Amino acid sequence: MDTRDVVFIALFAAIVAALAVFPPITLPVVGVPVTAQSLGVMLAGGVLGAARGGLALVLFLALVALGLPLLAGGRGGFGVFLGPSGGFLVGWIVAAFAIGFLTELFWNRLNYVVALAICVAGGVVLLYAIGVPWIAAVAKIPVGTALTGSLPFIPGDIVKALVAAGVIVTVKRSYPIITPRSRTQKQT
Amino acid sequence: MIAFTDVSVEKNGVAILGGITVHLKERRVGIIGRNGSGKSTFARLFNGIEKPTSGRVALDAPHEREALRRHVGFVFQNPDNQIVYPIVSEDLAFGLKNLKLSARETQARIEAVLERFDLTHLRDRFTHQLSGGEKQMIALAGVLVMRPRMIVLDEPTTLLDLWNKRKFMTAIDALDEHVVLVSHDLDLLADFDRVLHIEDGTIVADGDPATVVAGYVASARC
Amino acid sequence: MLTDLYVFADSPVHRARPVVKIAALVVLCTSLFVFEGWIAVTVAGVLVFAGFALAGLGPRHAIVSLRPALWILAAIFAVQLYMTDVVFAGFIVARFVVLILAAALVTLTTRTSEFVDGILSALRFAPSWVPKAQIALAVSLFLRFVPLVRTALDDVREAQRARGLDRNLKAILVPLVVRILKTADEVSQAIYARSFD
Numbered sequence A: 001m002d003t004r005d006v007v008f009i010a011l012f013a014a015i016v017a018a019l020a021v022f023p024p025i026t027l028p029v030v031g032v033p034v035t036a037q038s039l040g041v042m043l044a045g046g047v048l049g050a051a052r053g054g055l056a057l058v059l060f061l062a063l064v065a066l067g068l069p070l071l072a073g074g075r076g077g078f079g080v081f082l083g084p085s086g087g088f089l090v091g092w093i094v095a096a097f098a099i100g101f102l103t104e105l106f107w108n109r110l111n112y113v114v115a116l117a118i119c120v121a122g123g124v125v126l127l128y129a130i131g132v133p134w135i136a137a138v139a140k141i142p143v144g145t146a147l148t149g150s151l152p153f154i155p156g157d158i159v160k161a162l163v164a165a166g167v168i169v170t171v172k173r174s175y176p177i178i179t180p181r182s183r184t185q186k187q188t
Numbered sequence B: 001m002i003a004f005t006d007v008s009v010e011k012n013g014v015a016i017l018g019g020i021t022v023h024l025k026e027r028r029v030g031i032i033g034r035n036g037s038g039k040s041t042f043a044r045l046f047n048g049i050e051k052p053t054s055g056r057v058a059l060d061a062p063h064e065r066e067a068l069r070r071h072v073g074f075v076f077q078n079p080d081n082q083i084v085y086p087i088v089s090e091d092l093a094f095g096l097k098n099l100k101l102s103a104r105e106t107q108a109r110i111e112a113v114l115e116r117f118d119l120t121h122l123r124d125r126f127t128h129q130l131s132g133g134e135k136q137m138i139a140l141a142g143v144l145v146m147r148p149r150m151i152v153l154d155e156p157t158t159l160l161d162l163w164n165k166r167k168f169m170t171a172i173d174a175l176d177e178h179v180v181l182v183s184h185d186l187d188l189l190a191d192f193d194r195v196l197h198i199e200d201g202t203i204v205a206d207g208d209p210a211t212v213v214a215g216y217v218a219s220a221r222c
Numbered sequence C: 001m002l003t004d005l006y007v008f009a010d011s012p013v014h015r016a017r018p019v020v021k022i023a024a025l026v027v028l029c030t031s032l033f034v035f036e037g038w039i040a041v042t043v044a045g046v047l048v049f050a051g052f053a054l055a056g057l058g059p060r061h062a063i064v065s066l067r068p069a070l071w072i073l074a075a076i077f078a079v080q081l082y083m084t085d086v087v088f089a090g091f092i093v094a095r096f097v098v099l100i101l102a103a104a105l106v107t108l109t110t111r112t113s114e115f116v117d118g119i120l121s122a123l124r125f126a127p128s129w130v131p132k133a134q135i136a137l138a139v140s141l142f143l144r145f146v147p148l149v150r151t152a153l154d155d156v157r158e159a160q161r162a163r164g165l166d167r168n169l170k171a172i173l174v175p176l177v178v179r180i181l182k183t184a185d186e187v188s189q190a191i192y193a194r195s196f197d
């Protein structure tokens, strides 16, 4: 971790914060807000890689917890983590890390389809695998019910993965930051 | 003051600077040349932001073995990228932290540099709320507070309006430190001691401002 | 500007040290899950209510804090009502309400800068493997650059609006991200240029 990595982490955390300006899309069941910020989560991993992407979200969420209203709709403070959907926020860290890890792994073969698969795996499947059981546990409802309640948000998250994948592959061509993880692949 | 000995820089296999040898002793040195000629790369060699691929950059004796950064400050074109801290005084304190000065000495230096440029009223302001001209002055103050012997400025007036440009250059003119200025504003260099004209990564002209600038202007007429 | 959620006032709760408030919040939250039941929720609820009164916070602040979670709490109540009974459904929702309000009490009475200063000064005692200087730098850079990134985002949106692309997220995000990455590179050069290692 040198100074350059710290700067990337801070500036990407700032991007996630700035994305709060896009108004949250209101779907039938409000509570887990559908915002452009989770797009920032996918970008953090896909542009910065696992360690820096994950840490960017750690920094962002730490300052949210400490009372900066940086989540869409001006939300912040410890309360957002203690509410039923806190798991989705904590899941952002894991999702950014996982997306970054997979992007590093498939770096030399990264195209739109691969990036999309990575964003869906990390930013949708894994994120819900954390957020849904979390709701189920704290609200004492069956996981199946919690999942049903979360289903309406999935289309929005897929759309975000479609956008994020496009951004990730374009940025890779114009300003690559990630160093690939794979050892077996030949450098081209 | 500083000597370049057969310095070359390559990036991604592309030669950007080729075999520059020059010894600069003058108090005011200007650097001119068209976009992409290698001025910024050259300027960044002065304090080690850029490292030569081959050759050597060193200060004159007795500092020849010391880190360039200790003695050479650098001002970027865009102050937004140079100011690191949210509050003006915090930003000025940033470089000083590494010098391990006492809190009192740090404070005294900050006050002194703010007073020197008539910026005391900005001390507790948020850096992002400053005007472009104020930001560039704070960026300059943040470098001078470190007391460098030489200060390199890479197109520092490009983003400033006419008034702020004049104000900034007045501040530069008053400096005791050695100054190296990269600029497209040729009139700023009129009373400089020496001007280098860089083209395609080499020094193609070197001398007094009148001659070098005249040659540069002529070369642009095609 | 980065404003926090702090509500200005002078009260014992406002004056309490941030670390004390955090510790109290942690104890309270843990107890609510360890001693599960109406008794714990009632005791905690009374404490939080007392805290709100002491801090001079009113129902308005409570409502603002709870509003984002309102719908999901209603949904949870409905599911619990269907599966169990009204007493248990009420308990689950009441527990969330107390948790969220307890957290809000800490957030509304503590400046973010108090937390940040507290953390940074606590870092001095952290073991040597903790990258203290880098954490402090990351926090400062973040606070410094949120306004800059917001401006950059506005600029890019405006530029793309001129081209009729302002509803195209990719056309906004690619230039924004590339610009921020370039900025990051120059910022790290500037930090290098201004510091001696």
Ligand SMILES: Nc1ncnc2c1ncn2[C@@H]1O[C@H](COP(=O)(O)OP(=O)(O)O)[C@@H](O)[C@H]1O
Pocket: B011, B012, B014, B016, B033, B034, B035, B036, B037, B038, B039, B040, B041, B042
């Ligand atoms: N990382 C890089 N890889 C390849 N070429 C580069 C890189 N950075 C700069 N260059 C090239 O080096 C040349 C000199 O750049 P620079 O020193 O910024 O010029 P100037 O400041 O005179 O406009 C330019 O042609 C630029 O395209």
Ligand SMILES: [Mg+2]
Pocket: B039, B040, B041, B154
């Ligand atoms: Mg340049």
